[in-house]
Amino acid sequence: xxxxxxxxxxxxxxxxxxxxxxxxxxxxxxxxxxxxxxxxxxxxxxxxxxxxxxxxxxxxxxxxxxxxxxxxxxxxxxxxxxxxxxxxxxxxxxxxxxxxxxxxxxxxxxxxxxxxxxxxxxxxxxxxxxxxxxxxxxxxxxxxxxxxxxxxxxxxxxxxxxxxxxxxxxxxxxxxxxxxxxxxxxxxxxxxxxxxxxxxxxxxxxxxxxxxxxxxxxxxxxxxxxxxxxxxxxxxxxxxxxxxxxxxxxxxxxxxxxxxxxxxxxxxxxxxxxxxxxxxxxxxxxxxxxxxxxxxxxxxxxxxxxxxxxxxxxxxxxxxxxxxxxxxxxxxxxxxxxxxxxxxxxxxxxxxxxxxxxxxxxxxxxxxxxxxxxxxxxxxxxxxxxxxxxxxxxxxxxxxxxxxxxxxxxxxxxxxxxxxxxxxxxxxxxxxxxxxxxxxxxxxxxxxxxxxxxxxxxxxxxxxxxxxxxxxxxxxxxxxxxxxxxxxxxxxxxxxxxxxxxxxxxxxxxxxxxxxxxxxxxxx
Numbered sequence: 001x002x003x004x005x006x007x008x009x010x011x012x013x014x015x016x017x018x019x020x021x022x023x024x025x026x027x028x029x030x031x032x033x034x035x036x037x038x039x040x041x042x043x044x045x046x047x048x049x050x051x052x053x054x055x056x057x058x059x060x061x062x063x064x065x066x067x068x069x070x071x072x073x074x075x076x077x078x079x080x081x082x083x084x085x086x087x088x089x090x091x092x093x094x095x096x097x098x099x100x101x102x103x104x105x106x107x108x109x110x111x112x113x114x115x116x117x118x119x120x121x122x123x124x125x126x127x128x129x130x131x132x133x134x135x136x137x138x139x140x141x142x143x144x145x146x147x148x149x150x151x152x153x154x155x156x157x158x159x160x161x162x163x164x165x166x167x168x169x170x171x172x173x174x175x176x177x178x179x180x181x182x183x184x185x186x187x188x189x190x191x192x193x194x195x196x197x198x199x200x201x202x203x204x205x206x207x208x209x210x211x212x213x214x215x216x217x218x219x220x221x222x223x224x225x226x227x228x229x230x231x232x233x234x235x236x237x238x239x240x241x242x243x244x245x246x247x248x249x250x251x252x253x254x255x256x257x258x259x260x261x262x263x264x265x266x267x268x269x270x271x272x273x274x275x276x277x278x279x280x281x282x283x284x285x286x287x288x289x290x291x292x293x294x295x296x297x298x299x300x301x302x303x304x305x306x307x308x309x310x311x312x313x314x315x316x317x318x319x320x321x322x323x324x325x326x327x328x329x330x331x332x333x334x335x336x337x338x339x340x341x342x343x344x345x346x347x348x349x350x351x352x353x354x355x356x357x358x359x360x361x362x363x364x365x366x367x368x369x370x371x372x373x374x375x376x377x378x379x380x381x382x383x384x385x386x387x388x389x390x391x392x393x394x395x396x397x398x399x400x401x402x403x404x405x406x407x408x409x410x411x412x413x414x415x416x417x418x419x420x421x422x423x424x425x426x427x428x429x430x431x432x433x434x435x436x437x438x439x440x441x442x443x444x445x446x447x448x449x450x451x452x453x454x455x456x457x458x459x460x461x462x463x464x465x466x467x468x469x470x471x472x473x474x475x476x477x478x479x480x481x482x483x484x485x486x487x488x489x490x491x492x493x494x495x496x497x498x499x500x501x502x503x504x505x506x507x508x509x510x511x512x513x514x515x516x517x518x519x520x521x522x523x524x
Contacts, residue, residue, distance in 0.1 A: 015079040017042050017211030018063075018096075018180045023073045025058050033058045033069070034235045040180060040211040045202065047222045047243065048215045050232035051255055051448025052416045053404065056215060059232070060184060063213075064098055065091050077179065095179015099170035101188050105162060107155035112137055114154050115169045140168045143201040160194055167198065171205065180211045187221060188417070188444050192472065193305060199225050217417075217446040219248050233257055255447050263451055264479040265458040270297035274330075275466035276349075276435050281325035281336050283315045287490045289325070293435070293466045298457065300477035300484035301470040303510045308490040313439040313470045317351035318344040330434055345374075348434030352424060354443055356417065360424050363413040367403070368394040370412050371427045393430075401426040402452055418449020425456060436460060437468045442476070454480055474506040488513045 018040045025033040033055040040046045050056050061067040063075075065088040075082045077094045105114050115137050134150055141147070144164040154162055163186075170181055183202070187195050202225065206212055214226055222229060223243060231239040231254045239254040246254075252263060276293040285308040293299050303309040314320035315336065316327065322336035329347045344351070353359035362370055371394045372379065379390045391408055398406040401422040403415070412420055421441060428436065441457070442450040457480070461467045471477055477484050483497040486509040493513045496505050 016040060016076070017044075017078060018213075019074070019076040020059075020063065021074045022069075023059065023062055024070045025055075025062065025067060026070065032235050033062075036232070036235075036237055038213075038230050038237070038240075040213055042209045042211055043206050044228060045206050045212045045214055045226045047226040047229040048213055048232065049217070049219070049222060049229060049251070049255060049447075051446045052418050053234075053448075054232040054255075055235040056232055058235075060098075060182065060215065063091070063096065063182065064088055096182065097170045097179065098182045099167050099184065099186055101185040103162060103166040105154050105166055108153055110151045110153060111141075111148055111157070111165055112150040114165055115140070115172060117169075136172070137168070140171050141165075143171065143204065144168065144197050160190060163190055164194075164198075167201075171201065180213065181205065182213045182215070184215045185217070185444075186214075187216065187218065195221070217444070217450075219251055219447065222251065223248060231255055252447060256451065263454075264476075265455045267298070267458060267480070267482065268296065268462040270461075270482055271295040271464060276468075277326075277328040278316070279326045279328075281312075281315060281322060281327070283311065283322035283325075283336070284320055285311045285490050286315060286487070289487070289492055291485055291492070291495065293468065295434075295464045295466055296461050297483070298461050298467045298469060298481045300481035300506075301468060301487065302472060302474060302477055302484060302506055303487040303493070305472070307487045307510070309470055309487045310439070312487070313351055313353070313437045313468065316344070316435075316437055316468065317341060317349055319351060319353070345431065345433075348432075349437060350374075350428040350431055350433035350435070351437045352428055352439065352441060354440040356420050356424065356444070361412050361420055364411060366409045366411055367398065367415075367423055368408040370423060371397055371408075371430070374427060375430050397426045397430065398423070401456060416446070416449070418445035418452070421445055421453060422449065422456070425453065429460060433465060435466045435468065437470070439470045440472070441469070442471075442473070474510075475503045478503045478506060486510055 016039045021037040023033055023036040024031065036055065036059055038048070038059070048056055048059070058067060062069050065086045068085040073084055075084070075086070077096065080094070082094065112134060116133060137150055141164070144167070146161060146164045148157060148161055154165060157165065167186055170183070186198060190198065202212060216222060223246070226243045229241055229243050229246060229251065230237060233255065256263070271294055273295045274292060275295045275297070279290045281289045285306070289312065301309045301312055311320060315322045318339035318341045322339060325336035327334055327336050327339060327347070329349065331346065331348045334343060334347065357363060368391060372390055379386045394408040395406065398408065403419050403423045412423070415423070425441065438457070442453050445453065457467060457469070469477065469481060478501055483495055484501055484506055485495045486493045486506060488510060493509050496509065
């Protein structure tokens, strides 16, 4: 199946829910989208994938009326043609609704008002039937098993609850208009255990005849949820197929334009010198964990949700207080119970948390300010701040870590997730740590940025830094790490290495607590 053929299931009526053809867009003489064409049938869930800079965002903004493509583009919704430029409210009236990654909620407004703003039933002078409106919102929230007071301000909700409120607003539109729902990275703020609730609701919506365009970097979600896939690369649609025809490796190859075997970097041998020794570490969700790490070694840490591996990075860095144990690095030894982040840094331990929004990055600050935070003291001389030296160092970091756009004064929040993560990784490498602790370093990033981050991790390890990579992605760990420590119920189930190390072995050890490498021991 090819993009040009627009071979989608148009349903019994023979008319697609949405058809876009001939969409070309350029900025400053640079073409970012070339003759793009995409079609979605009623009841179809179509994926749109591609790495950062592939043209996904531009295509979505054309569909939303934000961008006006070059002359010649054709947009049809339910068989009716629309000429560009098109006002966003007209597109919404035609049946297009969008759920964006930034959610677009008003924190001080209630759940009811956030879901129904601009969507209340009735005319301009007709009174609002509040009882019916409240029931309408309750019904759509029930799709996600979400039971929250409708008058509660959104700022008081948990991140998961806020995400589902934003998603519910899009579902209200889709149900009312019977058109096309566009979901742009809808699982970005959802824990893995809540993704299934969203998928169940999406499948139900599609089964009722809605057309859905699903944009995501998570290939496992694409393969699990969607019927068809459109792949963008360098502004071109390079593949359009039925999802069931594709493996994950094939999908990666289409996205990157290269063989999947080059996705993971070659692994350099670890050095002989010890870098870290952990003995009897105990704390929240972790009991009596011991292991050792060499310079240049990449140690994976994994397990099932709640098994303790998610807490281990924060115990090792002092961000979460420990109850017992000792931690020793080349720079010294400390009781784990006395460890705090400042002491961990003096021991040469740096942590990159998983939560970019709140824990690892200051979204409102510039790239320069974020990069400088842990090393700010080096830019002062005789009480004066050397701004030129700070800007030059930031510019060099952006080049070294392939951050795009490489604009030191740009706010962090304006970057994609992958580029944010590359900057934040570079921020901590500036501190020259002996041990780098990473918690889900590729969570929420596109496949191209994921490849860049993996290569950088291997480069960092090859320089002699010991790396701890805590992740639920067992395939990545099996291909990227020298060894993988698996936690089960807070204790070490085993350490896998060599021929014993595989995705299957990690999963087996996580679920059953024994397997090919279960007897490998916890203190190697």
